[in-house]
Amino acid sequence: MSVIYVLLTISISVAVVFFMAFIRSVRAGQYDDAYTPSVRMLFEDELVPPGKENTKVKTEGENQNKDTNQ
Amino acid sequence: MEIEQFRYDNKIVQKFLYATMLWGVVGMLVGLLLAFMFLFPNITDGISWLSFGRLRPLHTNAVIFAFVGNAIFAGVYYSLQRLLKTRMFSDALSSINFWGWQLIIVAAALTLPLGYTTSKEYAELEWPIDLAIAVVWVVFGWNMIGTILKRRQRHLYVAVWFYLATFVTVAVLHIFNSLELPVGALKSYSVYAGVQDALVQWWYGHNAVAFFLTTPFLGLMYYFVPKAANRPVYSYRLSIVHFWSLIFIYIWAGPHHLLYSALPDWAQNLGVVFSVMLIAPSWGGMINGLLTLRGVWDKVRSDATLKFMVVAITGYGMATFEGPMLSLKNVHAIAHFSDWIIAHEHVGALARNGFLTFGMIYLLVPKMFKTTLYSKGLANFHFWIGTLGIVLYALPMYVAGFTQALMWKEFNPDGSLVYGNFLETVSQIIPMYWMRAIGGSLYILGMLIMVYNVVVTIRKGSSVEDELAEAAPHTRVTKRRLDGENFHNW
Ligand code: HEM
Numbered sequence A: 001m002s003v004i005y006v007l008l009t010i011s012i013s014v015a016v017v018f019f020m021a022f023i024r025s026v027r028a029g030q031y032d033d034a035y036t037p038s039v040r041m042l043f044e045d046e047l048v049p050p051g052k053e054n055t056k057v058k059t060e061g062e063n064q065n066k067d068t069n070q
Numbered sequence B: 001m002e003i004e005q006f007r008y009d010n011k012i013v014q015k016f017l018y019a020t021m022l023w024g025v026v027g028m029l030v031g032l033l034l035a036f037m038f039l040f041p042n043i044t045d046g047i048s049w050l051s052f053g054r055l056r057p058l059h060t061n062a063v064i065f066a067f068v069g070n071a072i073f074a075g076v077y078y079s080l081q082r083l084l085k086t087r088m089f090s091d092a093l094s095s096i097n098f099w100g101w102q103l104i105i106v107a108a109a110l111t112l113p114l115g116y117t118t119s120k121e122y123a124e125l126e127w128p129i130d131l132a133i134a135v136v137w138v139v140f141g142w143n144m145i146g147t148i149l150k151r152r153q154r155h156l157y158v159a160v161w162f163y164l165a166t167f168v169t170v171a172v173l174h175i176f177n178s179l180e181l182p183v184g185a186l187k188s189y190s191v192y193a194g195v196q197d198a199l200v201q202w203w204y205g206h207n208a209v210a211f212f213l214t215t216p217f218l219g220l221m222y223y224f225v226p227k228a229a230n231r232p233v234y235s236y237r238l239s240i241v242h243f244w245s246l247i248f249i250y251i252w253a254g255p256h257h258l259l260y261s262a263l264p265d266w267a268q269n270l271g272v273v274f275s276v277m278l279i280a281p282s283w284g285g286m287i288n289g290l291l292t293l294r295g296v297w298d299k300v301r302s303d304a305t306l307k308f309m310v311v312a313i314t315g316y317g318m319a320t321f322e323g324p325m326l327s328l329k330n331v332h333a334i335a336h337f338s339d340w341i342i343a344h345e346h347v348g349a350l351a352r353n354g355f356l357t358f359g360m361i362y363l364l365v366p367k368m369f370k371t372t373l374y375s376k377g378l379a380n381f382h383f384w385i386g387t388l389g390i391v392l393y394a395l396p397m398y399v400a401g402f403t404q405a406l407m408w409k410e411f412n413p414d415g416s417l418v419y420g421n422f423l424e425t426v427s428q429i430i431p432m433y434w435m436r437a438i439g440g441s442l443y444i445l446g447m448l449i450m451v452y453n454v455v456v457t458i459r460k461g462s463s464v465e466d467e468l469a470e471a472a473p474h475t476r477v478t479k480r481r482l483d484g485e486n487f488h489n490w
């Protein structure tokens, strides 16, 4: 079963890489705040070009008509 | 601080979404053909490249690497840009990723029916295609890491960690499992032999499930479920804890595919122990996903996207509860070789991977085409018919699995088998196979309805290929600011 040593070596090396990444990210303060990131990702930063707003309302209206038709 | 403007690349996400739908339909139609072959074993007689043995790997490769694979890329390319507030690192790499992956799929769809196979499950493709996979996968990772390095958001959201783990681990597993000696243009031999080959194969095979079907979808869940519900994830702390515990445990569970085999006992037991431990981080993710919906269950009633996601998360919970049970040797003795395993696999695949992908498509298409979904009614219909399809697929397979297990282990007083002829069990469960075929048909019908709904939605919308956005640049934290702060030990 010599291949087990190959697999152990690979698996442990990968684990060590991840462990170092973990320590580094803790030290870099990635996990100091365990709440804000979950809220931050909800905000959209896409800019809506002016004029688009109108067309959007129109398409929604269209859709409603279609829904009632069905 | 100055606000910078930049453009998100939506075109690449759209392309991956189209590919997801195309290959999803193709791959599952092949699955359906397989399901019908259980009922009419002779339908493709005389056409060697449509025989069961060649179509089965075509099905698994098409649904796992083409359907789920493209869905992963679509979701990652969409969410990574927005989480890191930057365009992808390089448009050229994105393009290579897309076209390279489609070429690989086409190559697989040609070589597998022609009978070119390494005969390693989920790694059937021959060495030239293996090389191509390695290259395209590294391109994907390069693009992702490049994007992370030029990000505008200091914090890496937990989904990004899931994507990173996916990239690193799949690369390692694929490369080491596919080490082979070519003896011709399309023929090679694995460098491992016998039980050693089996161990490497299932170390890979299990982690194909773990790091291709699971971790990327947890990442997608952590992005798309909060977005769809417009709620922060239930516990961000839990998401971090379960990410790190999941990746450290998952890689050791492979031997549960080799219980009662020639593998040394201690290695089998090691696999079992880690498989049982896996229930904790898996359910951590499941519970975190479901609880994210606290307070918005009323939305679930009307919104098809959320419905799909609820079933996806529940399906994940079911498959990951069942998995550790299947790893126990006494349960395994019943389930192994039986249709129970097929049920286990398809609960994970149809409910979790399929439904999360559908939810994502229903969310993204209207967003990227600046319009509303053509028909919510059709989306809801897709949801119900798909759910019915899963139930009709899975439940009969459980019954079939138990029937098989019971009949196979029935002995006469003299010690001989009561059902010595394998076909006796098969003909016993033909009704189950019928139900599976019907369930599969319903599931595919739902998917076709989705494709129609999406096409009409795209027609009435206007595609924004490069979406304008703005964010503040990433500033480095200077040494001075950190003066006097230490690494704190909790
Ligand atoms: C309508 C949809 C589907 C149908 C009708 C279907 C049907 C089948 C059939 C008949 C088999 C062969 C079972 C056997 O050999 O006893 C199979 C195997 C398999 N399918 Fe599907 N399938 C569908 C969707 C999917 C999806 C979406 C995935 C994954 C994302 C998937 C993954 C697999 C895998 C991994 C196997 C091999 C299982 C094993 O070796 O234990 N299938 N499928």
Ligand code: HEM
Residues within 6 Å of the ligand: B121, B209, B213, B214, B253, B256, B257, B275, B276, B278, B279, B282, B316, B319, B320, B321, B322, B323, B324, B326, B327, B332, B335, B336, B337, B341, B344, B345, B348, B349, B352, B353
């Ligand atoms: C904690 C998580 C899980 C554990 C411990 C686990 C464990 C197992 C076990 C013990 C088997 C039986 C192998 C056999 O009898 O040959 C199996 C088969 C399988 N499982 Fe899971 N499972 C888990 C989650 C999942 C999920 C979420 C999926 C899919 C999305 C999945 C897909 C599969 C597939 C494809 C097979 C069939 C492999 C084959 O023989 O071709 N598993 N799993």
